[in-house]
Every structure is written in structure tokens, then in C-alpha cells.
Amino acid sequence: MIFGLDGVEIGLLIVFLCLFGGILSGFPVAFAIGGAAVISFGIIAALDSGGLLIHQAIDKSSAEFGALMGQGIKADTVSVFRYPELPRIEVPVFANGWEVALDRNVSFIVNRINERVLAGQSIETLLAVLMFVLMGITLERSKIANDLLTTMARVFGPLPGGLAVSVVVVGAFLAASTGIVGATVVTMGLLSLPTMLRNGYSPELSTGVIAASGTLGQIIPPSI
Structure with missing residues (x-):
């Protein structure tokens, strides 16, 4: 011993x-x-x-x-x-x-x-992950996501980091509506990461904001 x-x-x-x-x-x-x-x-x-x-x-x-x-x-x-x-x-x-x-x-x-x-393979809820990733790709390729985030950044323009604030708001509501954090983070990455990088945000800050926005959805009802 x-x-x-x-x-x-x-x-x-x-x-x-x-x-x-x-x-x-x-x-x-x-x-x-x-x-x-x-x-x-x-x-x-x-x-x-x-x-x-x-x-x-x-x-x-x-x-x-x-x-x-x-x-x-x-x-x-x-x-x-x-x-x-x-x-x-x-x-x-x-x-x-x-x-x-x-x-x-x-x-x-x-x-x-x-x-x-x-x-x-038999859990239908997991289909939401594929559908939301597909939605993110569609919005990103159609440039709708870029226009959406740019418009929201103007709304939060007076605040420091207005684009980052808009990403957190959109990501939090998206995560709350889906209930699946992984799908939200991937979708917001497709939607907002290129726009944030084009606006001069660092990769570290951009990915951190996106990850935080998806995680917030866990505490906002009616998240599953």
C-alpha cells in the first residue's frame, strides 16, 4: 500500500x-x-x-x-x-x-x-442538423446572409463591434429556435464568418463570437 x-x-x-x-x-x-x-x-x-x-x-x-x-x-x-x-x-x-x-x-x-x-440513424431530430447546415450554405451562397448581417450591423452601429453584437443576437435566437447548438454554430459560421473577416475582425474574435452565440441558445426557451 x-x-x-x-x-x-x-x-x-x-x-x-x-x-x-x-x-x-x-x-x-x-x-x-x-x-x-x-x-x-x-x-x-x-x-x-x-x-x-x-x-x-x-x-x-x-x-x-x-x-x-x-x-x-x-x-x-x-x-x-x-x-x-x-x-x-x-x-x-x-x-x-x-x-x-x-x-x-x-x-x-x-x-x-x-x-x-x-x-x-433512427432519431428524426438529428435531421435538423443537416437541414440547418443546408440553410446556412444557401443563405451564404445567395448573399442574403451578408446583406442581413450588414443591415443589422448598421442597427448596432453606435455600439463598439456592432457586427459582432448582431452576430450574437442572430445566433442566440437561431440556437433557441433549433435547440441544437452544433447546427447553429456551423450555420452561423457559414453565415457570418466571411462577413466578419471582410470587415476587419480577427479570426480569433470572429470564431469566439460565433461559438458564444450558439452556446447562448441552450438557456433561451424553447430550446430542446
């Missing part, structure tokens, strides 16, 4: 530190979370293989545990938190080895991905 902590507790600390460090590393969150999972599992597997991670499990062969079973208590409800007085034994964190745990988790992830892919 390390610092007198249970092996599971040490594993949780390793996962937390890897995740915290991954998020602060500056990588995109999706890559940071996935990388933190791989790195933390590798560290835990190495410590477990070296015999450094020991889990204090309940001794199911003890008389005390048998007495609980005799009272009609289900075995899956017995834990060290509910019954801290039960005798314990030291076992590895991965009872059958980290290779078996890795195989089981990879199989679970692959099955879940297959289920999500097959289920996503």
Missing part, C-alpha cells in the same frame, strides 16, 4: 490528476479526456503489476459475512462502507490481471459505439 491508502483510492487519485493535467495542457478537451484515460490506466496497471496497489476487500469466507448472508442480506449490497467491521483480505485491484480488465473495457466501449451509431 502507498501512504496507507487503499488501491482503489490511489487509482482514483491518479485518474483525477491525469484528467486535471490533461485539461490544463491546452489540448482539446476530447483529446485530453481520452489521453488522460489511457495514461491513468497505464500507470494503474503498472503499479498493480508491481504489487503496489492493494485493495482491502471483504473476506467472504469469514463467519461474520456468512452471518449476514444468513439474515437474508444480498451479497451485492454488502460493502466496506456499510459494514466496516467485517474482516478484510488484501487482493489486487485487478483480480484477473489488467489484461482482462482492458479486454472487457475495450469490448464494452466498442459495443456502446455500435449501439449509439445504430440508434442515431
